[in-house]
Amino acid sequence: MPTDVVFIPALLCDEDLYRDVITIAGDAIEARVMISPQSSLAASAADILSQAPPHFALVGTSYGGNLALEVALTAPERVTALWLMGCDPAGPRASDPDLASGLIAQPDAVIDSLAGLVVHPDATEAAARFVAMAHRIGGHAGAAQATALAARREVTSRLGMLHMPAMVLWGKNDAVVPLAIGRALADDLPHAHFHVLKDCGHLPTLERPVEAAALFIEFLTHEQHHHH
Structure with missing residues (x-):
């Protein structure tokens, strides 16, 4: 039987973020x-859990990872x-840019500047795919996501409640959320592997889909054997 998997994209991203990984995973x-x-993570989590x-x-990347943590903390039994990739379980920082108002006022400029940050500098195809996704999502939806992110509560203190197996995957050159945050996230989750x-x-799923998919399939296979 295939494993049911819910994928939550990053801010301003759609299904293309995971398309290659999903294709590689195939029937698994x-x-x-x-x-x-929505303008709060709780509202988005409730919506996702209802569907x-x-x-x-x-699976969640960046903002989608924060939302995935909210979903998991709301309904850990499900x-x-x-x-998780590229998400910071701490609350917002004073130095965080005001993405929400930027995405309303100057979406194209904000999207272009983010494209330079979110992928490895050499990954021009991945950057172009990010820009295309961001224009499909649009400034207003992106602003709602940014608002939710800016209003998030810290969940670091609650990570011990999440006893399901976890895989934490980080790009070594993540310019948005440093590698050390990923390592700490994996350390704080009771049953996490860090890659x-x-x-x-x-x-990672956009930039290194083959490696990311292989790690994910190995993780799922291992966990199923572990549980049965």
């Missing part, structure tokens, strides 16, 4: 990509496994 998974741009299968593995991808930025 039953994939659903869920986007719910998700009864039990599912959960989440069978967790794959680093070289020559990779903030969006």
